[in-house]
Each structure stands twice: as structure tokens, then as C-alpha cells.
Amino acid sequence: xxxxxxxxxxxxALAPQAPPAAAAATNGAPAGGPSGDRGxxxxxxxxxxxxxxxxxxxAEAYALGKIGGFCHLYIGQEGTGxxxxxxxxxxxxxxxxxxxxxxxxxxxxxxxxVMAELFGKATGCSHGKGGSMxxxxxxxxxxxxxxxxxxxxxxxxxxxFAIKYRGGDQVCLCFFGEAAVxxxxxxxxxxxxxxxxxxxxxxxxxxxxxxxxxxxxxxxxNDIAERARAYNxxxxxxxxxxxxxxxxxxxxxxxxxxxxxxPTLIEARTYRFMGHSMSDAVSGTYRSxxxxxxxxxxxxxxxxxxxxxxxGEITDEEVAQLDAEVRAVCEDxxxxxxxxxxxxxxxxxxxxxxxxxxxxxxxxxxxxx
Amino acid sequence: xxxxxxxxxxxxxxxxEMERDERVFLMGEEVxxxxxxxxxxxxxxxxxxxxxxxxTPITELGFAGVGVGAAMVGLRPVVEFMxxxxxxxxxxxxxxxxxxxxxxxxxxxxxxxxxxxxxxxALQLAAQHSQAWExxxxxxxxxxxxxxxxxxxxxxLLKSAVRDGNPVLVLEGEMLYNTRGEVPEGExxxxxxxxxxxREGEHCSLITNGKMVLVALxxxxxxxxxxxxxxxxxxxxxxxxxxxxxxASVRKTNRAVVLExxxxxxxxxxxxxxxxxxxxxxDLDAPVLRVHQVDTPMPYAKNLExxxxxxxxxxxxxxxxxxxLDS
Ligand SMILES: Cc1ncc(C[n+]2csc(CCOP(=O)(O)OP(=O)(O)O)c2C)c(N)n1
Ligand SMILES: [Mg+2]
Numbered sequence: 140x141x142x143x144x145x146x147x148x149x150x151x152a153l154a155p156q157a158p159p160a161a162a163a164a165t166n167g168a169p170a171g172g173p174s175g176d177r178g179x180x181x182x183x184x185x186x187x188x189x190x191x192x193x194x195x196x197x198a199e200a201y202a203l204g205k206i207g208g209f210c211h212l213y214i215g216q217e218g219t220g221x222x223x224x225x226x227x228x229x230x231x232x233x234x235x236x237x238x239x240x241x242x243x244x245x246x247x248x249x250x251x252x253v254m255a256e257l258f259g260k261a262t263g264c265s266h267g268k269g270g271s272m273x274x275x276x277x278x279x280x281x282x283x284x285x286x287x288x289x290x291x292x293x294x295x296x297x298x299x300f301a302i303k304y305r306g307g308d309q310v311c312l313c314f315f316g317e318a319a320v321x322x323x324x325x326x327x328x329x330x331x332x333x334x335x336x337x338x339x340x341x342x343x344x345x346x347x348x349x350x351x352x353x354x355x356x357x358x359x360x361n362d363i364a365e366r367a368r369a370y371n372x373x374x375x376x377x378x379x380x381x382x383x384x385x386x387x388x389x390x391x392x393x394x395x396x397x398x399x400x401x402p403t404l405i406e407a408r409t410y411r412f413m414g415h416s417m418s419d420a421v422s423g424t425y426r427s428x429x430x431x432x433x434x435x436x437x438x439x440x441x442x443x444x445x446x447x448x449x450x451g452e453i454t455d456e457e458v459a460q461l462d463a464e465v466r467a468v469c470e471d472x473x474x475x476x477x478x479x480x481x482x483x484x485x486x487x488x489x490x491x492x493x494x495x496x497x498x499x500x501x502x503x504x505x506x507x508x
Numbered sequence: 509x510x511x512x513x514x515x516x517x518x519x520x521x522x523x524x525e526m527e528r529d530e531r532v533f534l535m536g537e538e539v540x541x542x543x544x545x546x547x548x549x550x551x552x553x554x555x556x557x558x559x560x561x562x563x564t565p566i567t568e569l570g571f572a573g574v575g576v577g578a579a580m581v582g583l584r585p586v587v588e589f590m591x592x593x594x595x596x597x598x599x600x601x602x603x604x605x606x607x608x609x610x611x612x613x614x615x616x617x618x619x620x621x622x623x624x625x626x627x628x629x630a631l632q633l634a635a636q637h638s639q640a641w642e643x644x645x646x647x648x649x650x651x652x653x654x655x656x657x658x659x660x661x662x663x664x665l666l667k668s669a670v671r672d673g674n675p676v677l678v679l680e681g682e683m684l685y686n687t688r689g690e691v692p693e694g695e696x697x698x699x700x701x702x703x704x705x706x707r708e709g710e711h712c713s714l715i716t717n718g719k720m721v722l723v724a725l726x727x728x729x730x731x732x733x734x735x736x737x738x739x740x741x742x743x744x745x746x747x748x749x750x751x752x753x754x755x756a757s758v759r760k761t762n763r764a765v766v767l768e769x770x771x772x773x774x775x776x777x778x779x780x781x782x783x784x785x786x787x788x789x790x791d792l793d794a795p796v797l798r799v800h801q802v803d804t805p806m807p808y809a810k811n812l813e814x815x816x817x818x819x820x821x822x823x824x825x826x827x828x829x830x831x832x833l834d835s
């Protein structure tokens with residue numbers, strides 16, 4: 140079923156100073172440590188900058204009608220996805236929600252293939268059949284953006300079940316918003332993960348709102364990571380605007396999942412700088428301008444950049460150069476998407492059902508993947 | 509050939525497929541220690557261990573999703589619903605995840621999974637436990653829906669379902685588990701999407717599926733005594749439907765009745781009738797009639813329940829009407 144995609148180079152190929160071995164082992168992020176810090180920080184900064192510029196272009200494309208349907212931007216939340224995904228191996232899994240563009244890029248789906256998907260083109264990472272909310276890549280073990288709130292949580296749990304069934308040491312990273320923790324699927328899934336000790340890391344991206352409903356108006360408790368107690372599960376709360384802390388906390392959870400096959404619930408406190416989707420006001424209805432401005436001061440990209448400045452890890456010129464580089468990547472993605480062909484009409488009726496593999500009687504082992 | 513119950517036929521299919529393919533596992537409420545609410549999984553825990561026969565909490569949505577996730581990365585889950593009535597809680601995962609994943613991923617993620625369990629009414633279980641779900645489920649592109657009516661079909665269709673690369677829903681019958689029939693030992697695979705002529709005749713086509721196959725055969729037996737010989741077309745799979753088998757029979761008999769267990773509105777019969785009017789318009793000598801459950805929730809009282817359900821007498825009456833023998 141897997142098809143090869145014609146798409147540009149994966150972002151990690153462009154990552155500055157990423158030692159190839161480390162890049163392969165950790166989703167493009169060079170290993171940390173005293174001497175490796177600078178390379179790691181530059182890598183993370185570049186990743187976040189790329190996502191930011193990419194989504195700014197998405198907003199532009201949406202206004203021009205090149206992107207249709209729903210389009211949920213991640214701007215403001217890049218620290219969480221980038222930090223978390225940076226600790227993964229290539230053979231780990233990521234599954235997320237409709238707010239998936241930046242995480243798809245962080246996971247190494249080429250920006251070209253993501254933009255082409257948003258433009259509804261045959262060269263998109265889901266061949267133009269998924270769109271903004273349903274980015275997928277078998278090659279990158281990116282198990283999709285999912286459009287039903289909390290629907291991806293039981294699926295992540297099943298992926299972890301399969302990992303354990305096969306005796307592997309991979310993990311599954313599952314992202315969802317704080318509003319999803321009030322949904323039954325969250326509780327059903329976490330109960331089974333706790334009960335069966337499955338290697339899954341649930342990351343609540345607490346951006347304080349589910350559309351226009353503030354957390355306090357929807358949840359009986361405000362410290363939502365506490366819900367992990369009900370499922371006998373380790374938990375952490377982390378500043379989602381601080382990519383390095385996210386990396387550290389998720390890294391610990393991932394190690395625990397690999398070694399002890401224990402799930403973890405992590406609440407990353409973050410904030411979205413844009414509206415819920417493209418149709419609502421950024422502020423003025425359910426949240427005030429003053430609140431938004433307060434949060435804009437904690438931009439994950441600015442925070443990392445300031446820290447790198449302080450430590451002499453980057454100059455203004457280098458930042459400008461990085462920025463120019465990622466803008467060029469986004470422009471290239473746009474051009475690629477814009478000039479790509481639409482899906483042919485036979486795509487309408489393909490992939491509804493899969494060809495069934497041979498039903499011959501040979502025994503089949505559940506090979507470790 | 510050995511005569512076995514429908515229950516044991518399903519059990520054989522599960523055992524053989526689990527032996528054959530280590531990726532296959534069984535998950536659901538009471539499937540392991542309790543040996544299955546209807547004993548379909550009897551002995552499987554003892555044979556395959558708790559890695560592959562897994563009792564779940566009462567969490568239909570959750571474990572249906574666990575199955576989808578496991579299938580997404582290459583396992584072949586068989587998810588048992590204690591009954592399809594409870595599967596309604598899981599339909600988000602069946603409909604929004606399993607059925608659409610291949611399509612919305614542009615062909616990258618097939619979901620080879622079986623969801624199975626009893627559907628339809630048993631005896632006096634009242635409104636919440638007596639529903640036939642075929643027509644809901646067959647509406648959804650991306651799903652396959654099979655409804656075996658005999659032990660041989662139960663075994664053969666379940667084996668095909670496990671080997672299929674897609675979500676296959678197996679709707680069994682609570683009232684069928686104890687029925688007996690000849691079942692080939694070992695490799696016996698019934699292809700999905702292929703109907704079977706369970707009785708051959710010439711005067712009318714009776715098109716049916718699942719538990720109603722037995723009712724149809726009863727009706728055919730009684731009519732035969734009066735010299736009326738009918739085709740009984742057992743659809744076996746309701747999605748994808750074997751339209752060729754329906755039209756071949758109707759072109760021969762020029763009359764048709766559709767018998768189904770569930771309600772009339774948007775039922776299986778509505779779809780069958782549409783195929784018939786499109787493909788056999790000039791072949792028909794009478795309007796096509798339908799026999800189905802009365803359009804109410806299922807009552808508890810014995811007499812009311814009997815009145816609500818489709819049965820052989822109602823089926824015979826319908827056939828006589830299309831033969832213009834009812835006046
Ligand atoms: C089951 C379900 N109900 C409602 C919706 C409509 N909806 C889409 S996003 C959303 C808010 C979700 O908020 P949250 O989980 O906090 O994620 P965020 O959008 O903040 O990232 C709602 C209500 C949906 N997609 N699925
Ligand atoms: Mg939110």
C-alpha cells in the first residue's frame with residue numbers, strides 16, 4: 140500500500156551541525172551534553188522557526204483560498220511538539236490531533252509534502268485525501284492528525300499495546316488538547332494503559348482553551364495532570380513554552396516507557412497565539428487582549444533565542460541567517476505545492492478498501508518491528 | 509463432514525487463525541477467564557495464554573480504539589463485542605477511525621481488524637438488547653459487513669474476515685450459537701462478498717441474510733408443500749453486496765421478497781430493492797415486498813415480541829402476495 144512520495148529533502152538533512160549518527164537516532168536532534176548543547180539548541184531553534192514561518196505561510200495561503208476547510212495553527216505551541224518529538228527514535232510513533240502541521244514537520248515529514256497536502260495536491264503526504272487535519276506518513280511513523288477530539292487517545296494506546304505484544308522497545312507519543320481530558324475516550328484509554336503498563340506517553344497540550352471554553356469552565360479540576368492518579372500513572376507538569384524542559388521531561392518519560400513499559404501523562408502548559416481555527420477572532424470574545432499580550436511575552440522561539448544569546452551560542456546575524464534559510468524552505472514548499480498536480484479523479488475511489496494479502500495457509504509470526 | 513454448532517464453528521475459526529498467524533489476538537469483555545459471554549472463545553486462553561486472549565474492562569470505545577491502533581502498526585486484532593448493542597459506544601472508533609484511516613492517509617494505513625459479536629434479538633431481552641445493526645453498519649464505505657447464517661458460513665466467513673486487509677464486522681446471532689450444521693474441518697474459507705443460493709426454486713426469490721436464513725428456509729419448506737418452489741438467496745455479506753446473485757435469481761423468478769431482521773426504514777431491503785428496480789425493472793411481474801421488524805422498539809411481553817419480529821408466516825404471506833395467491 141505504501142507509495143513513495145515525490146518530495147523535498149527531510150528537514151533533518153538541512154539541520155546545521157547535526158552529527159549524522161545522532162540525527163538518525165533521535166529524530167534529527169543532535170545529542171545534548173555540555174559540548175553538544177550548541178548544536179542541539181540551534182537545531183531546536185531552527186525547527187521551531189521553520190514551523191512558525193511555515194504556518195505564517197499557511198495563514199496567507201488560507202486567505203488566498205489555496206488551503207480550504209478547517210485549518211488549525213500551532214503558532215505559540217511549538218516548544219511542546221518540538222521538544223517532545225526531538226527525543227524520539229525513527230522507529231517510535233507519533234499520533235496527534237487536527238492541530239498537526241508543525242508536529243508533522245518536527246517529525247520529519249518534508250515541508251513540501253505537508254504544504255502540498257494542505258493545498259489538496261497529489262504530492263501531499265496523504266495524497267490530497269486527508270488535508271490539514273489528517274497528515275500521515277508511514278515512512279516517518281506519523282500516525283495521523285485526527286479530527287475527533289480524544290479519538291486518537293485509544294489508538295495511541297493500541298499502538299503501545301502492539302509494541303508490547305511484539306516485545307519491542309519503541310514508544311508512542313500521543314498529543315491532544317486539555318479539552319480532550321473531559322472526554323470518555325481519554326479515561327477509557329488511560330485506564331487500560333495504566334492497567335496493562337503500556338509504553339505510551341500522553342501529552343496534554345494545555346493551551347487553556349477548547350475553542351472558546353476555558354479549562355476552568357469545562358473541567359472539575361484545574362490541575363489536570365492529577366487525573367493520572369486515577370490510572371496509577373506517573374505524571375508531570377511542564378512549561379510547554381520552554382522547549383528544553385519539555386525535552387528533558389518527555390525524555391525521562393520515554394526512557395521509563397522503553398525500560399519499564401510504563402505510561403506517563405504529561406501536562407504541557409502552553410498557549411496558542413492565534414484563533415482556534417481560521418474563522419475566529421484571536422482575542423476579544425473568550426479571552427482578553429491583555430491576556431493574549433501577556434502570553435505573547437513567552438514565545439517559545441524568543442525564549443530559546445534569548446537563552447542562546449545569553450550563553451553566546453548564537454549571534455543576531457546567525458539568527459537572521461537561520462530565518463532566511465527557513466523562509467526559503469517555506470517558499471520552496473509553497474511553490475512545490477502550488478505547482479503540483481491535483482489528484483487524478485481515479486483517486487476518488489481508490490484506498491476505500493485495501494487489497495487483501497494472500498490468504499494461503501502459511502504460518503505468520505508477529506515479527507518485532 | 510462433522511456436524512458442529514455455530515458457536516464451535518466460530519471457535520474453530522478463531523483457533524485455526526490464531527495458530528496460523530501470530531499477529532492475530534482476541535480482545536474483549538469476558539473473552540478469556542470467563543471463556544466468552546457466549547462461550548465462543550472457550551479454551552482459547554488455555555491454549556494461547558493471556559498475551560493473545562485479553563479480557564478488557566467494560567470500555568467498548570476504548571478497546572475498539574486499542575484494536576485500531578494495534579492494526580495500524582501491523583497486528584490483526586479480533587475485537588469481540590459482548591453484543592453489537594454495546595458496540596454503539598464504540599462506533600466512533602469503528603466508523604471514524606477504522607473505516608476511514610486508509611482513505612484519509614492516502615492509502616498508507618490499512619486497518620486489518622475484525623469486530624465481531626452477536627447482533628439482533630434473542631428472546632424477551634427487550635428494547636436495548638434486541639437490535640439488528642446491519643443496516644447502520646453497511647452504510648459506511650471502508651467497512652465490510654458479514655452476517656453468517658449457518659455454522660459453515662460462520663467458520664468460513666470469520667476466517668476470511670481475519671485474513672482480510674480491512675475492517676470486517678462479523679454480525680453473529682445470539683439465537684444461532686446453538687444451531688448445528690455440517691462444517692468442513694480445517695481450511696474452510698468463505699469469500700467475503702459472495703452470496704449463496706441456499707434453496708433453488710423458480711416461482712419467487714427470497715433474499716435474506718444472517719439469522720433470517722433459517723426463517724427463510726422454514727418458509728421455503730412450507731411453501732414447497734403447496735407446490736411453490738422459491739430461491740433462497742443468502743447474501744452472507746451485506747457489504748459489499750453480491751448484486752449479481754440477486755439479479756440472476758430475480759431474472760429467473762420475476763418476483764422477489766426481501767426478508768431482514770431489523771427495521772424497515774433505510775434497511776437492507778431498501779438497498780436490495782433499489783438494485784432490483786435498477787437492474788431487473790423489465791423482469792418483474794409484481795412489486796417487490798419486504799418483511800422486517802415492526803417499526804417500534806422491541807417489546808418485552810412474549811406476544812408483543814412475537815408480533816414485532818419477522819417470521820416464516822409473515823414471509824409466506826408476502827410471497828403469496830407477490831404471486832397474487834393471497835386473495
Ligand atoms: C468529539 C468532538 N467534539 C467536538 C469537536 C469540535 N472541536 C474541534 S476542536 C475542539 C476543541 C478542542 O480543544 P482542545 O482539546 O483543548 O484542543 P485545542 O484545539 O486547544 O488544541 C472542538 C470542540 C470535535 N472535533 N470532536
Ligand atoms: Mg486547548
